[in-house]
Amino acid sequence: MSKHDFSREEFAARREAVSRAMSEQGLEWLVLFHPVSIRWLTGSDAKSYQEFQCLIVPASGPLTIMAREGERNELQDEALVERIETFGGGENEDPIPRFERLADELGLLRGRCSIEVPAYYLHPHHYVRLRELLGSNLAAEATNLVHDLSLVKSPAEIDYVRKAHAIADAAMAAFVSGLRPGRSELALAGDVYAALLAGGSGLSASPINLVAGERSGYSHGAPTERLLKAGDFGSVEYGATWRRYTATIGRQFCLGPPTPRMRELYDVARRACDACIAEIRDGAPATAPHEAAKRVIGAAGLEHGRVHTSGYGLAPGFPPSWGEPVHMIGGSDYVLRAGMVLSVEPPVFLGEERLGARIIDNVLVTHDGSELLSRASRDLIVAA
Structure with a gap:
């Protein structure tokens, strides 16, 4: 799966549908963890779901993906995103501090946000720490927001x-x-x-x-x-x-x-x-x-x-x-x-x-x- 598998117009329509759904729920930011959601918006087929990965989606503006360093080359070639942030590489690295720095830089920590909580692709320890980090800015979990938009196939x-x-x-x-x-x-x-x-x-x-x-x-x-x-x-x-x-x-x-x-x-x-x-x-x-x-x-x-x-x-x-x-x-x-x-x-x-x-x-x-x-x-x- 790749950003080349669909037209740019189809990806743009998907992005617009997500923006409308976020607006209806009063969300400024959405953090996606399910690889199907990430693939639907970016075309990414990377195996980064085996560890911490997320796609940071603003109500409007560029998409940022965060994943392990081993996927950088594939993401550069295949994912329709404006920014790639990676962690780890040759040594172990806790991804949550890296996410916190990125979220602060983007302004996510100062806006109303929601996160997906998928059954298989988000470690419980990471989930608990993310909830603590996002605090009162975290709205109700939007686990199915993107999935529901993708049920009807093009x-x-x-x-x-x-x-x-x-x-x-x-x-x-x-x-x-x-x-x-x-x-x-x-x-x-x-x-x-x-x-x-x-x-x-x-x-x-x-x-x-x-x-x-x-x-x-x-x-x-x-x-x-x-x-x-x-x-x-x-x-x-x-x-x-x-x-x-x-x-x-x-x-x-x-x-x-x-x-x-x-x-x-x-x-x-x-x-x-x-x-x-x-x-x-x-x-x-x-x-x-x-x-x-x-x-x-x-x-x-x-x-x-x-x-x-x-x-x-x-x-x-x-x-x-x-x-x-x-x-x-x-x-x-x-x-x-x-x-x-x-x-x-x-x-x-x-x-x-x-x-x-x-x-x-x-x-x-x-x-x-x-x-x-x-x-x-x-x-x-x-x-x-």
């Missing part, structure tokens, strides 16, 4: 999403071709990764899930050296990317004819997905698709196996996550809008039976419904 972003889906579909074909008894889960995962990388995908923000046999009741299980055998039921899920824009896909498989119970669980999961997709459209509350999927699963007597959300927004991913704040689940206050990209995946996982089923597809929200982005068959994969 035409250029949607093009990247479509390219990611084409790669994901090709990798699923490779998975199906390699599915047979005697191969390990890890070997199958290798087929998928080889197809992804050969197809132009970068590594996705979260690793592949691949479980079979007695592990098929795991909703998020990593592949192991376990050898597949006749009669195994299982699932595979992975992400493909194009310039970090993510496509996710998940399918159910069986080695040999499925038992009636396996077929039943697959059928319930698929009908729940279909019911969820049928409720997705511009202006629909995010709870509506979730409730539709929930009704299908509940009517089958499987509510206890519905172990997580029915779906969520997909962002450009940075490890360990590709998710956006919008979730299709009870209590969500989001409204779906045309241009959002959603993963649809209502689950049924039964630990006591060591069985589970989940079909994962992505849709583009449209004004009158949604568009299924994957072209891969959603049927149960049955291998000899």
Whole structure:
């Protein structure tokens, strides 16, 4: 990802949208820590999220990024910022005193400001010290201010999403071709990764899930050296990317004819997905698709196996996550809008039976419904 991946006009429009949102909240400064927020405004793809990094955004004026010294060269070439401030380098350095000097120089310490508090990318010790430093000038945390602005994708972003889906579909074909008894889960995962990388995908923000046999009741299980055998039921899920824009896909498989119970669980999961997709459209509350999927699963007597959300927004991913704040689940206050990209995946996982089923597809929200982005068959994969 780079400042060269989008036009300067698109970046300028993003910057203007953030300025308007800041003005509406009475903010003079915004400090961003989530790498997706920083990427959306600057194009930066640097790994500086592994340590302290932030983007300092004034209500108007130049952007300043602060990151470890090791990322300076990449930031100079790829990030659309006016100033780069770094810390560390060949020796350890506490970044907070450097941030304090920079914030004082910019005037941030004398204006009303807010900060993002992302789940994975801001160390708790740094968060506590920043709150102390900013003191009474710190307004309510604006963790989702930029994320909410980026939920509706531009035409250029949607093009990247479509390219990611084409790669994901090709990798699923490779998975199906390699599915047979005697191969390990890890070997199958290798087929998928080889197809992804050969197809132009970068590594996705979260690793592949691949479980079979007695592990098929795991909703998020990593592949192991376990050898597949006749009669195994299982699932595979992975992400493909194009310039970090993510496509996710998940399918159910069986080695040999499925038992009636396996077929039943697959059928319930698929009908729940279909019911969820049928409720997705511009202006629909995010709870509506979730409730539709929930009704299908509940009517089958499987509510206890519905172990997580029915779906969520997909962002450009940075490890360990590709998710956006919008979730299709009870209590969500989001409204779906045309241009959002959603993963649809209502689950049924039964630990006591060591069985589970989940079909994962992505849709583009449209004004009158949604568009299924994957072209891969959603049927149960049955291998000899």
